[in-house]
Structures are given as C-alpha cells and as structure tokens.
Amino acid sequence: MITVEDALTQILKEIRPLGLESVTLANSLCRTLGEDIRAARPNPPWDNSAMDGYALRAGDATGAAKDSAVTLDVIYDLPAGSTPKGPVNKGQAVRIMTGAPVPPGADAVVMVELTASLTEGKVDIRGSVRPGDNIRKAGEDFKAGDIVLKKGAYVRPAEIAMLATVGVSYLFVHKRPRVAVLSTGDELVEIGQTPAPGKISNSNGHALAALVAESGAVPVQLGIARDTKESLKEKLSIARSCDCIISSGGVSVGDYDFVKDVLKELGSQMIFWKVSMKPGKPLAFGVIGGVPAFGLPGNPISSMVAFEQFVRPSLLKMSGRGPICRAELNATLTKDVKIKPGRTNFLRGLLTLNDGGASVAPLEGQGSGVISTMVAANCYIIVGMDSTGYAKGAVVKVQPFDPSVFLKVRA
Amino acid sequence: MITVEDALTQILKEIRPLGLESVTLANSLCRTLGEDIRAARPNPPWDNSAMDGYALRAGDATGAAKDSAVTLDVIYDLPAGSTPKGPVNKGQAVRIMTGAPVPPGADAVVMVELTASLTEGKVDIRGSVRPGDNIRKAGEDFKAGDIVLKKGAYVRPAEIAMLATVGVSYLFVHKRPRVAVLSTGDELVEIGQTPAPGKISNSNGHALAALVAESGAVPVQLGIARDTKESLKEKLSIARSCDCIISSGGVSVGDYDFVKDVLKELGSQMIFWKVSMKPGKPLAFGVIGGVPAFGLPGNPISSMVAFEQFVRPSLLKMSGRGPICRAELNATLTKDVKIKPGRTNFLRGLLTLNDGGASVAPLEGQGSGVISTMVAANCYIIVGMDSTGYAKGAVVKVQPFDPSVFLKVRA
Numbered sequence: 001m002i003t004v005e006d007a008l009t010q011i012l013k014e015i016r017p018l019g020l021e022s023v024t025l026a027n028s029l030c031r032t033l034g035e036d037i038r039a040a041r042p043n044p045p046w047d048n049s050a051m052d053g054y055a056l057r058a059g060d061a062t063g064a065a066k067d068s069a070v071t072l073d074v075i076y077d078l079p080a081g082s083t084p085k086g087p088v089n090k091g092q093a094v095r096i097m098t099g100a101p102v103p104p105g106a107d108a109v110v111m112v113e114l115t116a117s118l119t120e121g122k123v124d125i126r127g128s129v130r131p132g133d134n135i136r137k138a139g140e141d142f143k144a145g146d147i148v149l150k151k152g153a154y155v156r157p158a159e160i161a162m163l164a165t166v167g168v169s170y171l172f173v174h175k176r177p178r179v180a181v182l183s184t185g186d187e188l189v190e191i192g193q194t195p196a197p198g199k200i201s202n203s204n205g206h207a208l209a210a211l212v213a214e215s216g217a218v219p220v221q222l223g224i225a226r227d228t229k230e231s232l233k234e235k236l237s238i239a240r241s242c243d244c245i246i247s248s249g250g251v252s253v254g255d256y257d258f259v260k261d262v263l264k265e266l267g268s269q270m271i272f273w274k275v276s277m278k279p280g281k282p283l284a285f286g287v288i289g290g291v292p293a294f295g296l297p298g299n300p301i302s303s304m305v306a307f308e309q310f311v312r313p314s315l316l317k318m319s320g321r322g323p324i325c326r327a328e329l330n331a332t333l334t335k336d337v338k339i340k341p342g343r344t345n346f347l348r349g350l351l352t353l354n355d356g357g358a359s360v361a362p363l364e365g366q367g368s369g370v371i372s373t374m375v376a377a378n379c380y381i382i383v384g385m386d387s388t389g390y391a392k393g394a395v396v397k398v399q400p401f402d403p404s405v406f407l408k409v410r411a
Numbered sequence: 412m413i414t415v416e417d418a419l420t421q422i423l424k425e426i427r428p429l430g431l432e433s434v435t436l437a438n439s440l441c442r443t444l445g446e447d448i449r450a451a452r453p454n455p456p457w458d459n460s461a462m463d464g465y466a467l468r469a470g471d472a473t474g475a476a477k478d479s480a481v482t483l484d485v486i487y488d489l490p491a492g493s494t495p496k497g498p499v500n501k502g503q504a505v506r507i508m509t510g511a512p513v514p515p516g517a518d519a520v521v522m523v524e525l526t527a528s529l530t531e532g533k534v535d536i537r538g539s540v541r542p543g544d545n546i547r548k549a550g551e552d553f554k555a556g557d558i559v560l561k562k563g564a565y566v567r568p569a570e571i572a573m574l575a576t577v578g579v580s581y582l583f584v585h586k587r588p589r590v591a592v593l594s595t596g597d598e599l600v601e602i603g604q605t606p607a608p609g610k611i612s613n614s615n616g617h618a619l620a621a622l623v624a625e626s627g628a629v630p631v632q633l634g635i636a637r638d639t640k641e642s643l644k645e646k647l648s649i650a651r652s653c654d655c656i657i658s659s660g661g662v663s664v665g666d667y668d669f670v671k672d673v674l675k676e677l678g679s680q681m682i683f684w685k686v687s688m689k690p691g692k693p694l695a696f697g698v699i700g701g702v703p704a705f706g707l708p709g710n711p712i713s714s715m716v717a718f719e720q721f722v723r724p725s726l727l728k729m730s731g732r733g734p735i736c737r738a739e740l741n742a743t744l745t746k747d748v749k750i751k752p753g754r755t756n757f758l759r760g761l762l763t764l765n766d767g768g769a770s771v772a773p774l775e776g777q778g779s780g781v782i783s784t785m786v787a788a789n790c791y792i793i794v795g796m797d798s799t800g801y802a803k804g805a806v807v808k809v810q811p812f813d814p815s816v817f818l819k820v821r822a
Contacts, residue, residue, distance in 0.1 A: 012821070025602065026632075027568055029621050044780060045611065081598030084607040098709065101609055141781045148783065156813060157625055158785040161711055162619035163744050165611075165782055169603040187492030191436065192580040198494040198512055200576075207572035213566055221437075227490070298509065299571055307703060313821065323821040327764055353738055357768060359520070367698065369455060370552045371576055372559065374569040377806055403814040410423070410724065410734040 001276040003385070004344050006307055008325075010271075011285055011310055014292055017244060017320045018175040025163055025171070028155045030216055032320035036173035037149040042139035043165055047102040051134045054093040054115055054123055055106035056280045061129040069116070069124035078103065093123055102135055109134035141165075154321055174320030177217040180239035181209045182252035184225045184232065185298060203302050203371070204248040208296070211307045212246070213313045225250075232262045240266075240289045243318060246311060249298030251282045263288065270295065276385060278343045279368040280306040299368035305380070308401060326354065326399040328382065331360035333396050337381065338389040348377035351398050351405055360398050378402035412687040414796070415720055415755050419736075421682070422696055422721055425703055428731045429586040429654060436574055436582070436633035439566045441627055443731035453550035454576055458513040460544045465504040465526055465534055466517035472540040480527070480535035489514065496629065504534055513546055520545035543608040552576075565732055567766040585731030588628040591650035592620045595636045595643065595661035596709060614782070615659040615714050619707070622718045623657070636661075643673045651677075651700045654729060657722060660709030662693040670706065674699065687796060689754045690779035710779035716757045716791070719812060728772045737810040739793065742771035744807050748792065749800040759788035762809050762816055771809050791812035 002010075008182045020034035049055065056072060064070040072093040076085045085105035088094055089171060094103050102109065114127035142148050148162055155163075155173070163171065170288050182316055183205040189195050202224055209219035220242050225235040232250075251272070263270050263286070270286030270293070281301035284295030294311050296303040308326065316324040331351055339345050339409055349360045362381055365373040380398040384390065412420075415563055424524050431445035461467065467483060475481040483504040495514035499505055505514050522545060525538035553559050559573055566574075566584070574582065594616040602612045620630035631653050636646040636802050643661075650656040661670050662683070674697070681697030682706070690713035695706025705722050705820065707714040719737065727735040742762055750756050760771045773792055776784040790811040794800065801807055 008821070025617055026620065026630075029624055041606075043782065045606070050778075050780075081609055081638075082595055085648075099596075099611070136778060137782055140776070140778065141783050149786065153786075154815065157618050157621035157715065158623040158782070158788070161614050161715065162782050162786050164602050164614035164617040165711070166613050167602045167605070184493055191575050191578045195452075195456070195576070198492055201578050202511070203572050203575035206575035208437055209437065209566050210568035210571040213440055219437075226493075264696075292580075300576070303573065304568065324818045325821050327817050327819040329817075330766065330768065331762055353740055355741065357741065365551070367547060367551060370550050371454070371545055371569070371573050375560065375564075375573050377569070400817050403817065404565065406738045406811050406814070407735045408738040408741075410419075410736050 001274045004275060004277050007273060007283065008277045008310055008313060009284070011314055012317060012323045013127060014287055015314045018318050020172040021172050021175050023173055025160065025169055028159070028163065028171055028173055029160060031155050031173035033149055033151050033153045033155065033311050033387045034174050034320065036147045036151050037163065037166060037168060037171070039142050039144055039146050042144045043139055043141040044136050046138050048099050048136050049096045049102060049109045050098065050136050051109055051111040052097050053109045053111040053134065054125070055088060055096045055102055055109050056093040056125070056129065057090060057106060057134065058108040058129045058131040060091060061110065061125040061186060064128055066126045069126045071122055071124050074121055074123050077236050107131045107135070129189070142353060151321060152217040152322065169348035177243040177315050177318040178220055179212045179217050179315065180220050180222050180242040180245045181205055181212060182225055182235050182245065182247040183240060184227065184247055185200045186227045188224045190223065197210070203300055204298065207300065207304060208246055208248060208307060211304065211312070212315070215312050216319055217315045227258070229258065231261050232259065233265065233271060234253045236288060240291050242291065244315065245288060245291055245293035246301045247294070248294060248296045251284045251297060252294040259284070266400045276343045276370065277305070277309070278345050279391045280309070280346070281343070283310065285310070300371055301368040301374055304374065308380070326401060328397045328399055329358055329393050331392055333392055333394050334359055336359045336389065336392050337362050337383065339383045339387060341386055341388050345383040345387050347383065349381040349398060350371045350377060351379040351400055353405060358398070360396065378405050414687045415686060415688050418686045418694065418696070419721055419724060423727055423728060423734045425698055426725045426728045429729050432584040432586050433581050434584055436571065436580055439574065439582055439584055440568070440571060442566050442584035442587070444560055444562050444564045445505060445585050445731065446565065447558045447562050448574065448577060448579060448582070450553050450555055450557050450559050450577045453554045454552040455547050457548055457549050459510050460507045460513060460546050461509065461547050462520055462522040463509050464507060464520045464522040464545065466499060466507045466513055466520050467504040467536070467540065468499060468501060468517060469519040469540045469542040469544065470538040471502060472521065475536045475539055477537045480537045482533055482535050485532055485534050506534075518546070555789045563733065567644070588654040588726050588729040589631055590623045590628050590655045590657060590726065590788060591631045591633050591653040592616055592623060593633045593636055593650060593656065593658040594645050594668060595638065595658055599635045601634065614711055615709065618711065618715060619657055619659060619718060622715065622723070623726070623764045626723050627730055628726045628791050637702050638669070640669065640673050643670065644676065646774065647673065647677060647699060651702050653702065655700055655726065656699060656704035657718070658705070659707045659714045662695045662706040662708060670695070678684045687754045688716070688720070689756050691720070691757070692754070694721065696721070697751060706765060711782055712779040712785055719791070737812060739808045739810055740769055742769035742809045744801055744803055744805050745770055745772045747800065747803050748773050748794065750794045750798060752797050752799050756794040757791040758794065759784045760790050760792040760809060761788060762790040762811055764816060769809070771807065789816050
C-alpha cells in the first residue's frame with residue numbers, strides 16, 4: 001500500500017495551476033493574484049500629517065511647555081484633500097488636518113491637544129517639538145515602482161487595502177476550479193425523497209460540494225450515477241468539461257472492475273490505490289481526458305478525510321496558491337488513544353487553544369459512518385503508521401480544519 | 412479613556428441577532444442554524460455491513476483459518492441499495508456489499524479478502540469470525556428523534572453532511588447582516604481615478620467591505636461622503652436601510668462637531684469615545700434610527716484594527732453566532748518590542764506554528780498608514796495597557812486573523 005505522503009506527491013505531479021481571468025477589486029477577495037502589482041506612485045504620496053494640529057518649524061518651539069508657550073502666526077488652514085498655499089517661515093504655523101501634505105518649510109506637526117488658539121490668527125504651542133514629529137514621510141509604506149503584491153499572493157482584506165491604495169480597479173487572478181461532484185450507488189436517493197428500505201440519502205454529494213466551496217472552488221453537482229455502465233459513462237462525459245472530477249463510492253473491491261471498464265471505454269486510465277490510511281483506504285486517482293479525477297470512498301467520513309488529504313491541496317494548487325496542505329500543530333492528548341498499527345490514522349478530535357498551549361480530546365465514535373463525531377470535531381489527530389497509540393498527556397500532531405479554532409465566545 | 416474590553420461590552424449590549432430566512436441546503440454553508448434539526452430516522456437506518464464480504468452466523472466460522480477453511484452455501488447476493496431476500500440459516504452465507512442491510516439470522520460479516528469462492532454457490536471462509544464483526548449497528552450515529560444539530564450551530568461541511576443525511580433540503584438560518592460601508596473626506600477619490608495633488612484613493616471603503624464579506628456579512632458600498640452636512644446626511648439616510656453602518660474618517664477632534672450636528676438632525680445620538688488602544692483610538696459608536704453605527708478612524712490600519720476588535724464580533728452576534736471574538740494564542744517573541752505604555756497596542760506580527768509551539772515576529776513599520784506591514788502580517792500582537800514592551804523570547808498574546816496560519820506549503 002502507498003503512504004499518504006507518496007499518494008499526495010504523485011497526485012500533485014499531475015496538477016497544474018489554472019489560467020487567469022480579470023475580476024473587479026471586490027471580486028478578487030479570496031482569489032490568488034495572477035500578476036505582480038506595481039505601485040505607480042509612492043505611499044504616502046507626500047510627507048503628511050499624522051495628527052490634527054499645527055505644522056511648524058520645530059526650531060521655533062524648542063522648549064515650549066504648558067507654562068512657557070510659544071506663540072506663532074497661523075498663516076492658513078490646510079484641510080485634508082487640499083494643497084499648501086505657501087511655505088511656512090520662521091514664526092509661522094499652518095493649521096493642518098490628519099493626512100494633509102506638510103507645507104514647505106515646516107518640519108514637524110504639533111498635535112492640537114498641545115496647543116491653544118486664544119487669539120484670531122495666532123496659536124500657542126504648549127509642548128516641545130522635535131523635527132519630524134507627527135510627520136509621515138513620503139514613501140515610508142512603498143515607493144513608486146515597488147512591487148507591492150506578488151503574483152501568487154492570496155487576496156485577504158489587507159491585500160484589498162493595498163490594491164485600492166495603488167488604485168487597481170481590475171486585476172488578473174487565477175480561475176477558480178470548477179469541480180464536478182458525483183455520487184455513485186444504487187442505494188442512494190436524493191435528499192427530500194424519503195429513502196425506501198435499503199436506501200439512504202446522498203449525503204456525500206452535498207458534503208463534498210461544501211468542501212469544494214470551502215476550498216474556494218466551484219462545485220458542479222452532477223447528482224447520482226447508478227451502478228450501470230451507461231449511467232456512469234453519461235455522468236463522466238459531462239464531468240469532463242470541468243477542471244476536476246470527484247466521485248464518491250464505487251472504489252471498493254467489488255465495484256472496481258466495472259468502473260475500470262467504463263474508464264477504458266472513455267479512453268482514460270485510472271490509477272487505483274489503496275492508501276495506507278484510516279479512514280479513506282480505497283482511493284482512485286487518475287486523469288480522464290486531461291482532467292484530474294478522484295474516486296473517493298463511499299463512507300461519509302472516509303470521503304471527507306480523503307478530500308482533506310488529497311483533493312483540497314490539489315484544488316489550492318489549481319487556484320494558484322501552490323501545493324498547500326493543512327498545517328500540523330502540537331497538542332496534548334486529554335485521553336488515551338489506542339490504534340491498530342499499520343496505517344496512518346486520522347481521528348476526529350476537539351482541539352482547544354488555551355493559556356498553556358493546545359490540548360486535544362479524541363472523540364468517541366470513530367466509525368467511518370458516524371457523522372455526529374465529525375460535527376463535534378474541529379481537527380484530525382494524526383497517528384503515524386507504526387504507532388499503536390498514545391497515552392493521555394502525550395503530545396500529538398493535529399491538523400485543524402476549522403478556522404473556528406481561532407475564535408472564542410465572549411463571556 | 413474607555414478600555415477595549417469595556418467598549419466592546421457596551422457595543423455588544425446594543426447588538427441583537429437578526430431574524431431568520433429559509434435557504435437551500437447548499438446555501439446554508441457558512442450560515443448559522445435558526446432551528447434545531449431533529450432526525451426522523453436513525454443512522455445507520457439498519458444494521459449494515461462495513462465491508463464487502465459475506466454475511467454469516469459467526470458460530471459457523473469459529474476457528475476458520477487459511478489452512479482450515481469452512482465452506483458455506485451462498486444463498487443470494489445483497490448489493491448496496493437492495494433488501495435481504497430471506498434469513499441466513501446455519502451453514503449459509505449471503506454475499507454482501509458495504510452499506511447493505513445485514514440479513515436476519517446473520518450476526519457478522521467476513522471481509523471478501525478472507526474468503527475464496529472456488530465453486531459456484533459456495534464460499535470458503537479462511538479467517539476466524541466473531542459476532543458483530545464488520546457490522547455497523549443501527550442508530551450508532553444517532554437515533555430517530557435525536558436533535559442532531561442545535562440552533563446556533565455554524566454550518567461547515569460536516570453540518571452539511573449531517574443535514575443531507577437526515578434529508579433536509581431547506582432550512583432556516585439567521586439572515587446575513589447588510590452593512591453600509593461609507594468613507595468620509597474631501598481628500599478621497601474613487602479608485603480608477605488618478606488622485607490630484609493632495610488627494611488619495613478611497614482604500615478604506617474597499618478594505619472594510621472586504622472585512623465585512625470575510626465576516627460572512629454583505630457589504631453595501633456607499634462610496635465617499637464629502638465633508639459637507641448635505642453629503643453626509645444623504646449617505647447616512649441611505650445607510651439607515653441596512654442592518655449596520657460603518658464609516659471611516661470624520662471622527663478626529665477637528666471633524667467631530669460637524670458629524671455630531673448631522674446626527675442630531677437625523678434624530679440620532681452617537682456615543683463618542685476615545686478607546687485606549689493603538690492604533691484605533693478615535694472610535695464613534697451609536698445607534699442611528701435603530702441601526703448600530705460605527706465611526707472608525709480614517710487611517711487605514713486604525714480602521715482595520717478597530718473593525719477586528721469591535722465590528723466583527725458585532726456582525727457575528729447579528730449573524731446568530733454569538734458574541735464571538737478572535738481567540739488569543741501564546742507565542743514566543745522573536746525580537747524585542749518597545750511600547751509607550753498607557754494604551755493597549757495591537758502590533759502587526761507574523762505568527763509561525765512550529766514543532767516547539769508558536770513564535771511571532773513583530774514586523775517593521777507599525778505606522779497606522781503602512782499597508783505593506785498589514786499585507787505581511789497574519790496576527791496582532793497584543794501589548795497590554797501598562798506594558799512597556801517585551802524582550803525577545805517572552806511569551807506574548809497574539810490574535811491570529813488569517814486562517815492561512817493553519818496552512819503549510821508542501822516542500
């Protein structure tokens with residue numbers, strides 16, 4: 001059996017980033033930059049005031065204090081958005097608002113709270129001022145010509161702030177993968193229908209579509225393929241118009257011959273593996289007419305675990321983000337864990353970040369059909385292939401899959 | 412000056428969860444449940460096979476082994492999706508696929524890999540079998556009538572799996588807050604226009620809209636209000652049709668009188684604060700015609716920090732998720748940090764999760780207009796009000812705001 005690591009390496013070799021498309025600034029959130037972004041102008045564009053106050057020559061107010069104020073002539077007002085009307089000479093000041101350009105001659109701004117304006121046209125400076133005080137220097141953020149964002153950057157609100165600052169209205173980003181999601185099996189009925197005896201709801205199709213969406217890709221739901229060559233062939237023919245195909249079910253020993261036949265008829269080949277992991281052992285991966293295709297196991301938890309380990313990194317690579325996996329964190333086990341060695345185990349756990357670090361509780365009910373445990377979980381506890389488990393208090397690797405780990409409810 | 416903690420407490424007092432709306436299963440991802448979800452049927456619905464193999468009476472195969480196989484009569488095939496044709500009696504077996512109901516009489520399943528089918532209608536069992544082997548018990552996930560998801564639960568892919576399993580096609584979730592986003596200031600021009608001297612791009616409007624969207628709410632972009640009573644009044648009149656209002660700029664000392672006048676004319680009152688934090692000190696909060704309104708500072712980083720501390724928890728509360736803040740994590744400083752005491756400081760940092768725990772690098776360029784530092788950051792380092800800073804190696808509180816902290820690029 002191939003290891004999780006080797007399976008992922010082989011899969012990622014087949015995955016290429018998708019091409020680019022142009023989107024508006026607002027639509028670039030959570031996308032990946034397809035181009036370097038260069039600044040045409042510096043930021044700040046000019047030396048500007050960090051405070052509401054008075055621009056002056058620092059030398060005029062050396063030693064000024066509450067009980068020994070220095071009085072200067074206020075020559076004009078400089079609201080934000082306007083430009084200086086002239087230089088500040090010795091003994092003069094300009095009333096300036098935050099962000100306004102520092103007028104020529106001035107080399108400092110004193111904040112309004114340290115001044116008093118008792119006489120029309122005059123201001124008392126009541127605090128000492130040093131050159132450079134409360135001035136933001138032109139270009140302290142970036143200079144004209146700087147690359148401010150690099151191709152491949154993931155666009156968060158901070159990147160939106162940067163794009164807006166340099167005045168980008170439209171930009172190239174990597175296309176989002178369109179992912180065909182297909183469930184196979186005569187036992188499945190669509191949700192909304194009451195399952196007849198022996199039948200169950202098609203939960204995998206919906207859960208996998210949600211995982212696709214959560215990965216920033218676009219699910220294309222193809223519904224249920226029946227256990228006939230015709231049905232599977234029809235669905236796969238449609239699926240080939242997408243950037244990636246995910247099916248669930250149809251990869252256990254008894255099903256495989258039949259799937260293999262259909263793939264041969266479609267002129268494609270599937271690499272079929274058993275991956276040394278639990279849950280998620282039976283995994284098919286191949287390329288159908290140029291489109292990477294994942295045959296995930298039919299058990300709900302098995303398909304979700306296999307998605308996380310193999311499909312998600314592939315979709316992120318297609319999206320231009322690179323071969324990106326979930327990080328692994330250290331956490332202290334709150335309970336013993338016993339495992340049959342031989343495969344990498346992914347146990348559903350509940351990770352808690354606390355003052356002393358991170359702790360993780362392995363959850364009861366690790367069967368590959370037990371969805372309530374998945375609902376209770378926020379991470380996988382990874383138990384290595386040769387391990388028989390760990391004792392309470394041991395430090396283990398966890399793979400958090402739920403950003404809510406970073407949230408806390410306020411008392 | 413009010414503390415960050417007290418300001419948030421006062422704000423959250425004014426915030427109520429929004430009402431409910433019905434959405435399809437697929438559209439419920441990243442929403443908050445507005446109702447308890449109860450299961451009509453148990454899961455699994457019946458005892459079923461966890462493997463492809465043969466259902467039998469365990470007693471018939473006690474002691475079976477590779478070199479002392481037990482031969483049983485195969486009375487029928489039981490593919491997934493079908494129902495048993497009759498009971499399994501002594502000496503009999505049923506060929507069964509994963510997920511199919513265990514036929515009456517059988518009390519175990521032996522996996523196909525431990526069998527051989529040499530003669531038509533017969534199977535050799537080549538491994539020992541115990542009662543219960545490879546059988547998933549009816550209801551081991553949940554029972555009929557169980558509440559499987561609680562009102563207030565956040566819908567992730569796992570919840571989608573659960574909803575689909577219990578057959579929910581439509582459900583009630585909390586409405587997403589519609590948030591008016593408004594920038595104020597004569598110095599602003601819309602992106603796409605080249606700023607004239609003294610002017611800058613409206614970056615805050617776009618960055619705040621992105622933060623709103625990232626919080627799961629819906630930004631309603633109102634553009635730029637000019638520094639006139641008429642302009643501000645017009646924009647605020649439109650904004651009042653939303654569930655929340657965010658403006659940036661117009662809350663420094665020099666601006667405030669003018670904003671206050673407009674609010675009075677609109678029959679509303681604004682609580683104006685200086686919050687003891689850096690950046691983000693000037694913050695206005697109030698209720699305009701029943702709608703919570705945040706007046707954030709005009710500096711780009713100040714407005715983003717204030718959004719994180721005050722607006723985001725408010726939007727999550729409105730969305731039904733409760734008063735939820737960013738969690739605080741311990742991390743080891745990689746460099747000295749020096750701070751002027753008196754205010755809670757939020758420094759942009761780069762958090763790295765590693766084998767030994769978490770470490771955080773404070774970034775160069777902490778000015779409230781330096782966007783490149785925000786782009787480089789993935790967390791805030793929180794420095795308490797009375798602290799003058801920390802030495803390299805100290806353990807500090809960080810507030811990660813970027814789920815990418817949980818990702819790693821594969822070598």
